[in-house]
Amino acid sequence: MPITAIRGFNDILPAEALVWRRIEETAWRIFLTYGFSEIKLPVVEKTALFSRSIGEATDIVEKEMYTFSDRSNESLTLRPEGTASVVRAYIEHKLYVAPVTRLYYTGPMFRYERPQKGRYRQFYQMGAEVLGEESPMADAETISMLMSFFKAVGVIGARLNINSLGCSSCRPAYKDALRVFLKDRVSALCDNCQRRLEANPLRALDCKGVGCIEATADAPAIIESLCASCSTHFDGLKSSLNDAGVEYAVNPRMVRGLDYYTKTTFEITADTGLGSQNAVAAGGRYDGLVEELEGPKTPCFGFAVGVERLSLLLGKDVAVKTPINVFIALGHEPRSKGSELIRGLRDKGMVVIEEFSEGALKNRMKRADRLGASRVIILGEDELKEGVVTIKDMATAAQEKVRFEELADRLGAS
RNA sequence: GUGGGCGUAGCUCAACUGGUUAGAGCGCUGGACUGUGACUCCGGAGGCUGGGGGUUCGAGCCCCCUCGUCCACCCCA
Numbered sequence: 360m361p362i363t364a365i366r367g368f369n370d371i372l373p374a375e376a377l378v379w380r381r382i383e384e385t386a387w388r389i390f391l392t393y394g395f396s397e398i399k400l401p402v403v404e405k406t407a408l409f410s411r412s413i414g415e416a417t418d419i420v421e422k423e424m425y426t427f428s429d430r431s432n433e434s435l436t437l438r439p440e441g442t443a444s445v446v447r448a449y450i451e452h453k454l455y456v457a458p459v460t461r462l463y464y465t466g467p468m469f470r471y472e473r474p475q476k477g478r479y480r481q482f483y484q485m486g487a488e489v490l491g492e493e494s495p496m497a498d499a500e501t502i503s504m505l506m507s508f509f510k511a512v513g514v515i516g517a518r519l520n521i522n523s524l525g526c527s528s529c530r531p532a533y534k535d536a537l538r539v540f541l542k543d544r545v546s547a548l549c550d551n552c553q554r555r556l557e558a559n560p561l562r563a564l565d566c567k568g569v570g571c572i573e574a575t576a577d578a579p580a581i582i583e584s585l586c587a588s589c590s591t592h593f594d595g596l597k598s599s600l601n602d603a604g605v606e607y608a609v610n611p612r613m614v615r616g617l618d619y620y621t622k623t624t625f626e627i628t629a630d631t632g633l634g635s636q637n638a639v640a641a642g643g644r645y646d647g648l649v650e651e652l653e654g655p656k657t658p659c660f661g662f663a664v665g666v667e668r669l670s671l672l673l674g675k676d677v678a679v680k681t682p683i684n685v686f687i688a689l690g691h692e693p694r695s696k697g698s699e700l701i702r703g704l705r706d707k708g709m710v711v712i713e714e715f716s717e718g719a720l721k722n723r724m725k726r727a728d729r730l731g732a733s734r735v736i737i738l739g740e741d742e743l744k745e746g747v748v749t750i751k752d753m754a755t756a757a758q759e760k761v762r763f764e765e766l767a768d769r770l771g772a773s
Numbered sequence: 774g775u776g777g778g779c780g781u782a783g784c785u786c787a788a789c790u791g792g793u794u795a796g797a798g799c800g801c802u803g804g805a806c807u808g809u810g811a812c813u814c815c816g817g818a819g820g821c822u823g824g825g826g827g828u829u830c831g832a833g834c835c836c837c838c839u840c841g842u843c844c845a846c847c848c849c850a
Binding site: 363366417418419422423439440468470472473474475476477478482483484485486551567615616617626634635636638639640641642662663664665666667668669687689719720721722723724725726727728729732735737739741749751753754756758 | 807810841
C-alpha cells in the first residue's frame with residue numbers, strides 16, 4: 360500500500376487553491392483598509408498557552424488537542440486556534456505600547472475530531488484581532504468589515520447572530536440563576552447537559568436535544584441579567600450595527616465554546632452548502648485574556664473565518680483565467696529560437712508552457728489542448744526560415760502567421 | 774469517543790434472489806490523418822472487486838475482523 364495523507368489532513372489541489380487565493384487576496388485587500396497588519400505566528404506553542412486561554416474544561420482542551428512531548432520533554436501543542444498565539448505575541452513583544460493594535464493572521468489549525476463536511480483535523484482560519492479598544496464601535500466596525508469581505512468575495516445568504524455573554528461581574532450571577540432554574544427540570548436534560556450543569560450550565564441553552572430545548576424554552580436570558588457596563592456595551596453594539604446598515608439577529612441562546620469570551624459574541628452562518636457545520640465565521644470580545652496571560656489589562660475583540668467552509672460557499676467558478684500559450688517547436692533549430700521567444704513573452708508576464716515531447720504534431724497538439732491551451736504557437740523549419748511563428752487559437756481554430764517581433768504584441772492584444 | 778452509508782479500471786458508475794471469462798461512458802494509447810487539438814470511425818492497454826478470514830460445489834454480492842472514506846452526533850471555524 361502506498362503512503363497516503365493522514366485522516367482529516369487534506370491536499371488542496373490547484374483548482375481549489377485558486378479559490379483560496381482569491382479568498383485570501385480579497386480579505387487582505389479589505390482588512391488593510393481598516394488598518395490591520397499581518398502577523399505570522401508559529402504553528403506549535405507550549406501546551407499551557409492553550410489550556411490557560413481556551414479553558415481547562417473546554418472540549419478543545421480536554422479532548423481535541425494534538426499534544427506531544429518534544430525531545431527535551433516539553434509539552435507542546437499544535438495550535439487549535441489563533442487568538443491565543445496572537446495574544447502571546449502581543450504580550451511577548453510589548454505591542455501594547457501602541458494605543459490600539461489591529462492584527463490579522465492566516466494558517467492551519469489542528470483539532471483531533473472526526474472529519475465531516477466542513478470539518479477537518481487540519482483546517483485553515485483567517486483571523487483578525489483588535490487589541491486595546493473597548494468601544495462597542497470597534498466590535499461593530501470589525502463585524503461590518505467581515506460582512507463587507509463576505510460580500511466582496513461572493514457569499515450569499517450569510518446571517519449574523521449576536522449575543523452578549525456578560526463579564527466577570529455579571530456572568531457568575533447569571534450562571535447561578537440558570538443553574539437554579541435547570542435543577543428543577545434536570546431530568547428533562549440530556550446526559551451531556553446534566554453532566555456539565557455545574558461547570559457550564561450555559562451549554563444547555565445551545566443544545567439541540569429536544570428535551571433540552573423544551574426545558575430551556577423559558578429559561579432566563581443572559582442579556583436580561585447584564586450589568587450596567589455590559590448592557591451599555593451591548594446597546595452600543597446594536598446601534599453601531601444599525602448605523603452601519605448591518606443586519607443581525609440577537610440570539611440569546613448562542614454560547615461559545617471558548618472560555619475567554621466576554622460581552623459581545625457573534626457567529627455568521629450560512630443555510631446552504633455547509634452541512635450541519637453551518638458557522639463560517641465567529642468571534643467576540645475577550646477583555647480578560649491579555650491579563651490572564653500576564654499582560655496588561657487590555658480589552659480586545661476578534662474573529663476567525665473557516666477557509667474550507669467559506670470555500671464551500673463559493674463554488675469553483677470564481678477563478679480568474681489567464682490565457683495559456685503552449686509553445687511547440689518542431690526540431691532542434693526552432694527549439695533554440697523558441698527559447699528566446701518564450702523568454703521574451705514571459706518577461707512581459709504572459710503564461711507560456713513549452714510542449715517538450717517529440718512525437719507527431721498531432722499528439723503534441725492534443726497534449727497542448729489538455730494542458731488547457733488557449734493558443735498554440737508553432738515554430739517549425741518552414742516558419743524559422745520565414746522569421747514567423749504560426750499561432751493557432753484553440754477555441755476558434757483560426758490560424759495566422761506572425762513575425763517574431765510582433766509575437767508579443769499580437770498575443771497581448773487578443 | 775458514538776451511530777449510519779459507501780469502498781468494483783485513472784474518473785463516474787453497472788453486474789437480476791450468490792452462478793461461466795466482472796461491463797459501460799469518460800480518460801489513456803495506436804491508427805484512419807507522417808505539420809494541426811477539440812468532432813467522427815476502427816483497434817489496444819488498463820481490475821489480486823480496499824485488505825484478511827469464514828460460509829458455500831461456487832462469493833463483487835452472505836457473515837466476522839480490519840483499514841479507508843463520507844454523513845451525522847458531540848463540539849466547533
